[in-house]
Amino acid sequence: MPTTVSMTVNGKKVSGSAEPRTLLVQFIRETLGLTGTHVGCDTSQCGACVVHIDGKSVKSCTILAAQAEGSDVLTIEGVAKDGKLHPMQEAFREHHGLQCGFCTPGMVMSALDLVKHNKNPSEQQIRDWLEGNICRCTGYHNIVKAIAAGAKAMA
């Protein structure tokens, strides 16, 4: 039986119908129409669906929509303010940290959480942190550079 799920997404209160089995990522993409959060696998490994729930990065395919009831969710659409790229997004652009763009939202959301934990991450720390985010285009080289630069810009 579908139930109504309510949460705050990108600063706005939203509610919508969800089946008990509906994943948060489905709720975000299909019910809310926020398609910046992507689905790249079915085993919770690729990280294309990373969002922040109550300030922590979470793969939104690993949690049911109902479990996010009452949470504060930030998706990639809520990162830029007034159409201006966030410093981390700007760093990805500046350092060519994206190619096809599919893994990019998850990468940015993961990177933002890394900086919360570690304001000045080393290259190795960035590479280790990205264990849960797969990119097939960039060889990670420029993503790592972008995240280091983004962290500096946020300091």
Added chain:
Amino acid sequence: MPEGTGIGVSVKRREDARFLMGDGTYTDDINRHGQTHAIMVRSPHAHAKIKKIDQSKAKGMPGVVAIFTGEDMKVGGLPCGWLIKNQDGSNMVEPPHPVIAQEFVRHVGDIVAVVIAGTKEQAREAAEALNIDYGVMPAAVSLKEAVKPGSPQVWEQAKGNICYDWGLGDKAATDAAFAKAHKVAKIDLVNNRLIPNAMEPRAAIGDFDRATGDYTLYTTSQNPHVIRLLMGAFVLSIPESKLRIVAPDVGGGFGSKIFHYAEEAIVTWAAGQLKKPIKWTADRSESFMSDAHGRDHVSHAELAMDKDGKFLGLRVETLANMGAYLSTFSTCVPTYLYATLLAGVYTTPAIFCNVKAVFTNTVPVDAYRGAGRPEATFLIERLVDIAAREMKMDPAEIRRKNFIQPSQFPYQTPVALQYDTGNYDATLDMAMKMIDYKGFPARKAAAAAKGKLRGIGMSCYIEACGIAPSAVVGSLGARAGLYECANVRVHPTGSVSVFTGSHQHGQGHETTFAQVVSERLGLPLEQIDIVHGDTAKVPFGMGTYGSRSIAVGGAALMKALDKIITKGKKIAAHLMEASEKDVEFKDGKFTVAGTDKAKTFGEVALTAYVPHNYPITELEPGLEEQAFYDPLNFTYPSGCYIAEVEIDKETGTIEIARFVASDDFGKIINPMIVEGQVHGGIAQGVGQALLETCVYGKDGQLLTGSYNDYCMPRADDFPNFEVQHSDKPTPCTHNPLGVKGCGEAGAIGSPPAIMNAICDAVGAVHMDMPATNEKIWRAANAHMARAAE
């Protein structure tokens, strides 16, 4: 040209903002009004007879709109784009490729039925309720097993599972070269099967407009016009005028999204049957068993040398896996994209290659980043290292001794290609300098002092890109032309829309193509729009693969821009009351030589659409031009990659200490984007060398069917890649931009560099990829045991 937006500038990508803000539009992001959802029901068996499909339970389940099987969908088969001839002149075996399996399934993942319902969950539940009775049959799985006498037959008409037995080169001359050889280097190698894994899973939405009878397919494709042609003409018999293909933002391709797939035809056909939009999006596990796989060769090769280490002859025998059906470009990959590259960068005068393509009960195999050229490069560059060992020569020295020299271009190889230009010493010198080749013995000694084994390995690659002269590929069996089309529409107020048949799915064309326009027309980027990926907008196109976008699509764009300038000059000449031949165009201005008369590009554009003062009897109004460009030759990017690795002999773990790349791509439009392409290519090549491999069980079950089992490279698997462009680049001689293409080089050049470094470190003659810790540990310990004896 406005400062900093033309050719050669690392302009930041214009497409990035939408991807970074979550505003990209990928196929699965699109939803059509009244949309239904399709689930493909796939065979769990590698080879079986479909005895019965019982739909009784599934049909009545909630939300179910329709269930179609092969019995319902009797349409044309999926076509193969390239006819290969056997050595005896007969045609290859070309079995049917039904969209939905008819009577038999031939690989795990083969589509047996499609269930369409109101929601994806409803469709999935009904699909699970389908009761399919299979008569399981023995399967031919691995290449080596499939060609053995008595092996199960994938197709009755393909005896011994052989699709074709093809040869290239002069066998007699090659045998003669071996007869006079001082030494012969030999290798048996496997080019491991890979699963492409673009991060966006394939998806397709079929839509049918009742009012017009028009079909629209939204799909994750690298070449929408090719899909329109193949699906319209061969599968569904829909004329191009009634069929629109949209390939919007596409999340990576690497070859796997070139081909026309069954799901595209199914959703389009079913949308027409049901008069409803139908969406299908692959789960990743479906991608593993339905996206065309890559590589999968087993080869034996021998290289004959004289007493100085000069190469005299090369002979190669290769078995290439086709999988169960012939995918769109499958047959040309191990032939015209592989054997034609076996000269490498060397003057080997006699080469003969025999390729047997083999059917197996596995997913079809087709082009994957590099397509044939990585297989050729891996074989040559491993064999050359073994040759160096045989001759007790330095790997760099034996390569130099055999390089085609700059004075020898154009150089006709014994395997059909004519290289137009190159400088192989230049990239080798550069890479050796970058890695401090001379300092390696000291680094090796320092590593040994820590108990580590350090090795160095190089690879000098060449590839043939910019596919291709249509007449050439046509004579070799291609069933299509391989030109490109560009249309340039100058709007009345001077902004420009470019409609290109090239398709971007990560390459950054919206930036690089705009740079070409900015350079040529002197316009700021804000006034230039690059439109691609929609057959309703773009006149025609052959799409993006084989590193062809800038070399062929960019050349078409240049031709169209030239036409715009030619017409603009006529209009400007009229406005300035000058002779057309005295009008010059530079930096966005038409001027008359020797005068101060000038008209801006914008003024000329406006005049073309407001032709009050216009040479109307000689010239049509408007300013829009189109060009098709069919290249005269392939382009030949080349370069040198050197890897240095350090191995822990106790555990077999490997660290890539350095990886340097020196590439000659001719002229470069955007260095930042080119470097990004090389990084990504190297990562895929290193992935192949160290981590990735597709494994099937003996029964044909796909054992590496998810990210739990297939080792996708992660950020912590790689070092930084040091990438430089050749300091003595050799621009392509036959396209107007002098460009060669850069998309595949990294994946082509890196596997042999890594494997040569590992073999050097552990003292092994050869090791098959992927070089897992276990393989490395075994080899290192075998070496130490030998050393102790």
